[in-house]
Amino acid sequence: MTVILPHAVLPHASAATLLPSERHPAARPARPARPVPPAPLSPALSKLLARLPVQDDGEALRQSLFHSGTHFNPDLLTSEAERRARLEGVHAALDRAESLVFLDTESTGGRNGRLIEVALVETDVEQNVTGGLHFRCNPHRRSLAGARRVHGIQDCELEHCPEFAARADELLEAVRGKTVVIHDRTMDLLWLNRELQAARPGAPRFEDRCTVVDSFVLARAIPSERRRNGLDALLEWYGLGARGGHHDAYGDAALLSRVFFELWWDLDEWLYGE
Numbered sequence: 001m002t003v004i005l006p007h008a009v010l011p012h013a014s015a016a017t018l019l020p021s022e023r024h025p026a027a028r029p030a031r032p033a034r035p036v037p038p039a040p041l042s043p044a045l046s047k048l049l050a051r052l053p054v055q056d057d058g059e060a061l062r063q064s065l066f067h068s069g070t071h072f073n074p075d076l077l078t079s080e081a082e083r084r085a086r087l088e089g090v091h092a093a094l095d096r097a098e099s100l101v102f103l104d105t106e107s108t109g110g111r112n113g114r115l116i117e118v119a120l121v122e123t124d125v126e127q128n129v130t131g132g133l134h135f136r137c138n139p140h141r142r143s144l145a146g147a148r149r150v151h152g153i154q155d156c157e158l159e160h161c162p163e164f165a166a167r168a169d170e171l172l173e174a175v176r177g178k179t180v181v182i183h184d185r186t187m188d189l190l191w192l193n194r195e196l197q198a199a200r201p202g203a204p205r206f207e208d209r210c211t212v213v214d215s216f217v218l219a220r221a222i223p224s225e226r227r228r229n230g231l232d233a234l235l236e237w238y239g240l241g242a243r244g245g246h247h248d249a250y251g252d253a254a255l256l257s258r259v260f261f262e263l264w265w266d267l268d269e270w271l272y273g274e
Contacts, residue, residue, distance in 0.1 A: 083221060084271070086221065087221060087222070087267060087270070087271060088271060090213070090218065090267065091267055091268065091271055093179065093211065093213075094179070094213075094264060097125065097178075097179040097211075098124070098125070099122055099123060099124050099125070099130060099131075099178065099179075100122070100123055100125070100178075100179050100180075100181055100257070100260070101120050101121070101122045101174070101175055101178050101179065101180045101181065101210075102120065102121045102122075102123070102180075102181045102182075102253045102254070102256045102257045102260065103118075103119070103120050103175075103180050103181070103182050103188065103253060104119050104182070104183070104188070104249040104250075104252040104253040104256065105117060105118050105119070105187075105188050105191055105192065105249055106147075106150075106151040106153065106247070106248070106249045107139075107143075107147060107187075107191050108139050108141055108142065108143040108144060108147055109143055109144030109146055109147025109148075110144060110147075111187075111190065113139075113144075113147065113191060114139030114140070114141055114164075114191070114194075114195070115137060115139065115164055115191050115192070115195050116136055116137060116138075116139050116143065116151075116153055116158055116161075117134075117135070117136045117137070117151065117153065117248065117249040118133070118134070118135055118137070118164075118167070118171060118192075118249060119132070119133070119134045119248075119249035119250035119252070119253045120132050120133040120134070120171075120174055120175070120253065121250070121253040121254050121256075121257050122174075122178075123257055127257070127258075127261055129257075131174075132250075132253075133170065133171065133174045134249070134250045135161075135162075135167050135170075136153070136157070136158060136161045137158070137161050137162060137163055137164040137166075137167065138158045138159065138160075138161045138162065138163055139158065140163075142155050143155060150246065150247050151246055151247055151248060151249075152245070152246030152247075152248075153246075153248075163199075164195040164198075164199060165195075165198070165199035165200075168195070168196060168199040168200060172196075172206075172209055175206075175209060175210040176209055176210065177209075177210060178210050178211070179210070179211045179213060180210045180211065180212050180213070181212075181213045181214075181215050181256065181257075181260050182212060182213070182214060182215070183214070183215045183216050183230075183231050183252075183256050183259075184214065184216040184230075185212060185214045185216075189205075189206060189207060189212070192206045193205050193206055215256065215259065215260050215263060216229055216230075218263055218267065219234060219263055222263065222266050222267055222270055223270060224266070231243070231252065231255065231256060231259065234259045234262075234263070235255060235258075235259060238258075238259060238262045240255070240258050240259065240262075243255065
């Protein structure tokens with residue numbers, strides 16, 4: 001199951017668990033006034049809305065936008081009531097999670113790219129790192145110049161790395177049944193599923209093995225004056241520093257874990273804050 005609007009998330013955790021910003025109050029920008037939330041829905045209606053598909057589940061529209069190279073915005077909801085119901089669903093799902101796995105990848109570039117690096121950082125709900133996985137793989141092709149400028153991995157560095165297929169089972173076991181957070185999942189899932197099909201023809205999709213939460217969609221869905229929701233923009237917004245130089249998969253997954261707990265707190269505050 002893929003949680004597109006993080007759709008069942010956050011636990012009712014203590015301040016020590018979810019409020020990194022309170023431990024560093026000076027680093028956090030002043031919050032804009034939060035819009036007055038709509039009247040709460042009845043439990044029955046909220047439960048019904050949480051099960052309904054959002055527009056992202058419209059296959060024809062998704063395929064059309066996919067082939068045109070557009071990143072579809074799956075948080076286009078029809079009403080504030082539906083937005084709230086979706087976000088309550090995300091909050092509930094996170095609340096059930098015993099741990100979170102943050103994933104990032106690097107590739108040779110483009111929609112037809114091959115994976116060259118995969119990283120997982122697993123934490124408990126108190127932000128303690130409890131596990132992880134990091135490997136590079138040989139794509140048997142050269143990286144595009146634009147992609148190489150981003151990740152800084154030279155083709156010669158991958159010549160003696162194993163193929164993705166050699167690490168596929170280890171990756172799948174690391175995420176099986178867990179909540180996996182990806183920032184703007186579109187390309188990561190495209191690359192992952194292509195590699196998995198090549199390694200294990202007919203195997204289930206990556207997102208069918210775990211619950212995928214798209215933190216980019218979550219950031220857009222939570223009402224805010226913020227206009228940009230890329231990882232760099234969120235790091236700046238929350239006063240968490242900035243990425244420098246090249247973007248390696250493990251470093252980005254670790255930074256995503258810091259950003260996500262801030263988003264989780266914002267979600268909790270918007271839904272249930274005074």
